[in-house]
Amino acid sequence: MKKVEIIIRPASFERVKDTLANLGIHGMNYTEIRGFGRQRGHTEVYRGTTMHVDTLPKVKVEVVVHDEAVEKVLDAVIAVTRSGQVGDGKIFITDVIDAVRIRTGDRGNDAL
């Protein structure tokens, strides 16, 4: 099992959610986050004073999938989020040791 953390532009979220659903992924979580990468932030001007807002809103989607599904997920997500501009986001993949479905007690891949 692998956990895939996908950090994207908020505007891409609906497309990513639909894409993951079409792949047969049965569950996901998302969080509205703020942060910065190479895009850094932007500037705002209030009464002539320029303020640097150094973090931007992003969405983080987390899914846990079978090992063999990872590449499929990555390809599908990249296909709907890549604009080629700085700020498209990042994806992190980590190993997951185990999983439990609370209702039945299923473990591992069966719990996904």
Place this chain on the structure above:
Amino acid sequence: MDASDTAFIIISACMVMLMTPALAMFYGGLVRSRNVLSTHMHSYACLGVISVLWAILGYTLAFGGDVGGIIGNLDHFLMKGVEGVPAPAAEKLPHTVFVAFQCMFAVLTVSLISGAYAERIRFSAMLLFSCLWLLFAYAPMAHWVWGGGWMQNMGALDFAGGAVVHMASGAAALACAQALGPRMATGQGFIPNNLPLTLIGGGMLWFGWFGFNAGSALASGALAGQALLNTHLASACGILGWMLVEWKRTGKPTTLGVVSGALAGLVAITPAAGFVATLPAMFIGFVGGMVCYGAVLMKNKLGYDDALDVVGIHGIGGTWGALATGVFATAVINEAGSGLLYGNPRQLFVQFVSVVGTWVFVYVMSRILLKVVDGLIGLRVPSEAEFTGLDLSEHNERGYAI
């Protein structure tokens, strides 16, 4: 007593009353969301406490019989002798209407100062300071300019409160910003939480200002009409002045700039509204917009944290308006006085003296009062409370439960 004058001033008083809730919105939108309610509270608390104190003591100190050109006597203590008689300052109005109209000015002026101490003052300290300031700064100023005091006797022209309202609140704001020190910086910086709220408040202030300036004619008629037109056009030109310099300097015009420019124009025309002709009024508003833009930027250089720019807009805008009155006043509009351009250079000197007198007196008095309040209850909330925000720490409420 005259029925039409009375009706007009009653309506004007109502319009000026609306300026304080409008100011609450204007200021409330500019602070961080953790302080949106406390900033509203500063204005609404003034509506309560300053109105009552005005009736008890403030009015008589400002407009009671003159004592040495300095202060009013206690003839009208606890509203004694105001019922059923004409107002001494305006024979065609019932005394009660004059008291009410002036009460709205006092409330608004004290509320204006809150832009400087927003986001960090202790609520009890704010209340005590506001009460003391009404009695020891506002009442003398109102007496000097309108109640038969030395500035009026000297011939200083202040139609609707360039000195009493705007310079005075600006000077008090400078004192507050310096006495309290800068706000604690947090995360995103000082970014307004709700500019649409600020824009609604600004629009309502513009509306209320017609009661403020035209009503200061204290009668319906040609002078009130001139003040109305001057006020509207000065505000419009204030927008143009601010937008022009802002667009040129930072590349884009902003909504906050437009509404600030309108206020700058309104502040600048306030002392002049019933003394100058229409074209000079437009010039005063236009320059007001540009001057206040520059004045707001000065705080970054001078290092005081006047949170919502009371000094830059009211202090400096009022100063420009008072001096401009000494230049552009004409007896054609109001026989009370002529300025430099109409053959009376002395008027500009008189205006200058009233500007210096107002700034020095109100600034020094405010610093003294702040010192007293700080000694008695402490001006500033603890840093933990400031980080949490005054809404929760001072009032147990949140503006936005989202």
